[in-house]
Amino acid sequence: MGSVRAMEIHGHGKAVLDALNPEVRALRQHIPEVFKGFAALAGAAMAPGALDRKTKELIALAIAVVEHCDGCIAAHAKGAAAAGATEPEVAEAIGVTVLMHGGPGTVYGPRAFAAFQEYLAARRSPEA
Secondary structure, X not given: OHHHHHHHHHOOOHHHHHHHHHHHHHHXXXXXXXXXXXXXXXXXXXXXXXXXXXXXXXXXXXXXXXXXXXXXXXXXXXXXXXXXXXXXXXXXHHHHHHHHHOHHHHHHHHHHHHHXXXXXXXXXXXXX
């Protein structure tokens, strides 16, 4: 619930990840091999192949919207910005979630777009 409260007050990107980080670290101490396995899976799944990293981040962001996962939205919005996605590309990917998932896409889609814009602005900022 703490991460949801942070999202309501601060936004949908960095604040969500910042709120989750201590909780993730605490759990990772108890099950480090699970987290190592997940990191290996994530690295393999997101590695460039037939699809480039940007496309994979857009897919992951769209799935995060459908799954209503604010932490996933924040992580893949950050990843999409880092991979060079543009606002029109992210908006269109989110548009597909509205088609495939209906009304909830109109709630979590804007959250994803706001998170992406936050990370995009940070990448453009000289202080980032």
